Amino acid sequence: MKVLVVDDSVTMRRIIINSLKTAGFDDIVEAGNGLEGLSNMEGIELVLTDWNMPEMDGITFVKELRSNSLYADIPIVMITTEGAKTEVVEALKMGVNNYIVKPFDKETLIEKVKATIEA
Numbered sequence: 001m002k003v004l005v006v007d008d009s010v011t012m013r014r015i016i017i018n019s020l021k022t023a024g025f026d027d028i029v030e031a032g033n034g035l036e037g038l039s040n041m042e043g044i045e046l047v048l049t050d051w052n053m054p055e056m057d058g059i060t061f062v063k064e065l066r067s068n069s070l071y072a073d074i075p076i077v078m079i080t081t082e083g084a085k086t087e088v089v090e091a092l093k094m095g096v097n098n099y100i101v102k103p104f105d106k107e108t109l110i111e112k113v114k115a116t117i118e119a
């Protein structure tokens with residue numbers, strides 16, 4: 001399964017990618033913001049995206065994906081520090097399938113990713 005990891009923090013991308021690799025995901029593409037993400041969607045089957053990013057934030061990225069028939073049904077997991085209930089509700093309304101609040105541990109990330117793709 002080809003996975004796209006979008007986060008403006010290189011360190012956070014490394015943490016996410018390493019976690020995914022331990023769970024057997026080995027086809028991983030990364031991007032530093034939503035705009036970069038949009039131009040790297042070729043063949044992507046699962047998206048993990050940060051919320052706060054320059055150029056294009058995660059929620060705008062999600063809106064863009066959901067308004068494109070090619071990506072309307074692609075599983076999206078939002079990884080964010082925005083743990084407040086209103087933000088989470090907004091993300092879910094925009095079509096995010098699942099969310100992970102930072103800081104998270106590897107097991108939580110893997111568990112949520114699996115639950116999302118098996119749903």
Ligand SMILES: [Mg+2]
Binds near residue numbers: 007008050051
């Ligand atoms: Mg960020």
